[in-house]
Structures are given as C-alpha cells and as structure tokens.
Amino acid sequence: MSKPIGGKVWLIGAGPGDVEMLTLKAVRALGEAQVVLIDDLVNREVLRFVKPQARVIEVGKRGGARSTPQAFIERKMLQLARQGLTVARVKGGDPYVFGRGGEEVKTLCRAGIAVEIVNGITAGLGVPAALGIPVTHRDFCRGVTFVTGNSRAGAQPNWRALAHSDTTLVIYMGLSNLAGIVGGLRDAGIPASMPVAVVQNGTLSTQRSVVSRLDQVVDAVAREGLASPALIVVGEVVRFAVRKDVRELSRKSA
Ligand code: SAH
Secondary structure, X not given: OOOOOOOEEEEEEOEOOOHHHOOHHHHXXXXXXXXEEEOOOOOHHHHHHXXXXXXXXXXXXXXXXXXXXXXXXXXXXXXXXXXXXXXXXXXXXXXXXOOOHHHHHHHHHHOOOEEEEEOOOOHHHHHHXXXXXXXXXXXXXXXXXXXXXXXXXXXXXXXXXXXXXXOEEEEEOOHHHHHHHHHHHHHOOOOOOOEEEEEEOOOOOOOEEEEEEOOXXXXXXXXXXXXXXXXXXXXXXXXXXXXXXXXXXXXXXX
C-alpha cells in the first residue's frame, strides 16, 4: 500500500457572525475543502460556500454547554489530513484571538501537516462597530486592549494595570463574571459613570445590547436577560453607541 499523501488544513476565522463579514480568502478556502470542521459559534450560513459533496462535522466547544474536547478535534484534524484530505477548520472571529489557533497549529506542524491561517474579523472589532462604537478614537484613548473575562481558572486580569492603560477594554467571555469584572474595575479606580456596552450575538439579526455605566450595568444586563456569546466594552468611546443598530438603520435605508 502506498503511503497516504499529506493533506492540508485551512484554519479559518469566520468573523463575528454576519456571513458578509467573511473574507474572500475564507470563501475560497471553504470552497476547496473536502471536510469542514465547524465550531458552534460560527453562523451556519457560511456552509453555502462549501462544495455539496464536502463532509461537515460539527465540533461545538462553547463553555459549559455541549462540547467536543479540544484533543478530539485535534486528533480528527490530523486523521483527516493524513488521509490526504483538504480540511477547513472554521472558527468564530479570528482563529488567533482567544481561538486556540496557536495550539492547533502547533499540533499540525509537529505532525508535518501543511496549515494555512485565514484571518477573520475578531468579535472585539466587529461587534463594537455594529453598535457604532469605534474601539479607538484619538480624543478619548490611546489604544484598545482585548482581554478575557473568563475566571474559571481562578486567574483575573490585572484590572489595576488595565484601568491605568488609557485604552478601551474589550472583554471576551466575561458575561458570567460580569459582577466580578465590574468590582475589579471599580476597585482599580475606574469611575462609576464609565460607559459600558454589553452586546450579545453582535452583527447577527439576533443582536441585543445594553449600553449603560459601570455601576448600573449588572442590573441592566440582568433586566434585559442578555446571554452568551456576549462582549463587554468599557471606555469613553462607548458614548458613540447608537440607540438603534447601525446595521438595522443601514438595512432600512437600503
Ligand atoms: N476567536 C473569537 C473569540 C472566541 S472566544 C474571535 O476572534 O472573535 C468566544 C467569545 O467571543 C464569546 O464568549 C464572546 O465574548 C465573544 N464573541 C464572539 N462572537 C461574538 C458575537 N457575535 N457577539 C458578541 N460576542 C461575541
């Protein structure tokens, strides 16, 4: 028997949700794939770019919910690529921003499998923009910081350092720890009146958001019943948030 020819893995970022935010490169890679491994955060509409004969495997990994262990996903990618197949691994946002892309690339490279990264628009950029929030604005901040609010491992970000960074804070995976995050930021000296936005399902037709202030946001989010996946944005730039969705407005005027 001849040795199997090594296949290839495309590690694709599908953007925050809206299928029109896919890159041209992502569309091409999806069209070349023989097998697609798709995360549960990814809008299923991306599958319209996949060949009809391609196999689609769902590999949800959302915290707490139905999930496929990371080790299984990595083994599956190796196994498929070793069969000589072209594999598209599709993740929400960007594969290298809180996406475990680094771990997967390491595993594939070690096994000698060709891998190509296709950047996606990370939620931290696309979701604030869907509300009209510019993550940087030279009149209000000196930059933007992407940080995880996930405190499952017990570790907390250095809120004190972040509070003094003069950057907009974009917090991923923070909703279940919102009260802890607010407490950390208040203790670090951020004023109670600091604007905060929390956005669920940003860029999708199911988008919901709360625009509030640090001392009121926990109650406001509870009242609205926002759920994951949600992004938290803290900073003066949140004042730019429009009451109605920019997207909704643009669709109506179209
Ligand atoms: N790689 C992804 C992030 C994965 S971590 C990226 O670059 O965007 C998952 C977290 O991303 C969620 O808990 C949430 O905080 C955020 N997120 C992803 N998509 C989102 C969306 N459409 N709306 C709001 N938050 C989102």
